[in-house]
Amino acid sequence: MEKEDTVPQWYWDDLEWASEHSTELHQKYHDVWVAIVDKQVAAAARTIRQARKIASQKTGRRPEDIPVEFIESGIVVYGQN
Amino acid sequence: MARISLQLVSQQVVSPRFGNWPLTVIRLRTRTELRQSGGSYTRPLKAILDTGAPLSVLPRSLWQTLDTEIHVAQATFGGISQRKECQIPCAIGTVHLRLCDEAGNVSRVHDVPAFLAKTDRVPLILGFASLMEDLTIHFDYQKPEAWAEEK
Numbered sequence: 001m002e003k004e005d006t007v008p009q010w011y012w013d014d015l016e017w018a019s020e021h022s023t024e025l026h027q028k029y030h031d032v033w034v035a036i037v038d039k040q041v042a043a044a045a046r047t048i049r050q051a052r053k054i055a056s057q058k059t060g061r062r063p064e065d066i067p068v069e070f071i072e073s074g075i076v077v078y079g080q081n
Numbered sequence: 082m083a084r085i086s087l088q089l090v091s092q093q094v095v096s097p098r099f100g101n102w103p104l105t106v107i108r109l110r111t112r113t114e115l116r117q118s119g120g121s122y123t124r125p126l127k128a129i130l131d132t133g134a135p136l137s138v139l140p141r142s143l144w145q146t147l148d149t150e151i152h153v154a155q156a157t158f159g160g161i162s163q164r165k166e167c168q169i170p171c172a173i174g175t176v177h178l179r180l181c182d183e184a185g186n187v188s189r190v191h192d193v194p195a196f197l198a199k200t201d202r203v204p205l206i207l208g209f210a211s212l213m214e215d216l217t218i219h220f221d222y223q224k225p226e227a228w229a230e231e232k
Contacts, residue, residue: 007181007183015112016183019090022090022091023092026094047201048142049201067127068126070201070204
């Protein structure tokens, strides 16, 4: 099946940047969402909405066009008791 | 049959919590697009693909904008500890999502039951129910390669 819309390459680049810099991000941030624009952290906040809002204000990019990633503190096991 | 690339992401953790003994944390990740209340889909988001999670988990800021059917308004879920203070308040509902990758491969839409957390202090997790039961998941950390294929 083909996708009906195209995701811009800059979005993919920013999305993957966080994976490539996972160790550094986990050393610097704990239990926050980071918003990535142009392959750097544009904002870090407790909520996705806040991280995107701050990053949008800084960069002019639409909030929905800003990849976000949750940076966990240490090792977390998400059980579902 | 779409074959969608997955990611094996690793990070080094050195923390006093673990006696400063260096640990390598490896997670299997996918990218997913979620159906919003207007019917369009979000941009791809990264999610942990967790075979140990019966249900998916979505943070509040994310699911509040989605096309979601709520089945249970007040519930909780948690980790290994069953203590009340370790439980995370949530609703239980169904969201609609598809997996995708940078090459343009995309899965069909899956109707996925999920814990809809009432906090953003959780990552986006895709669990087993109504998703992995329909997929073949392959990963080999040494090569490295990982993908999901619909049956």
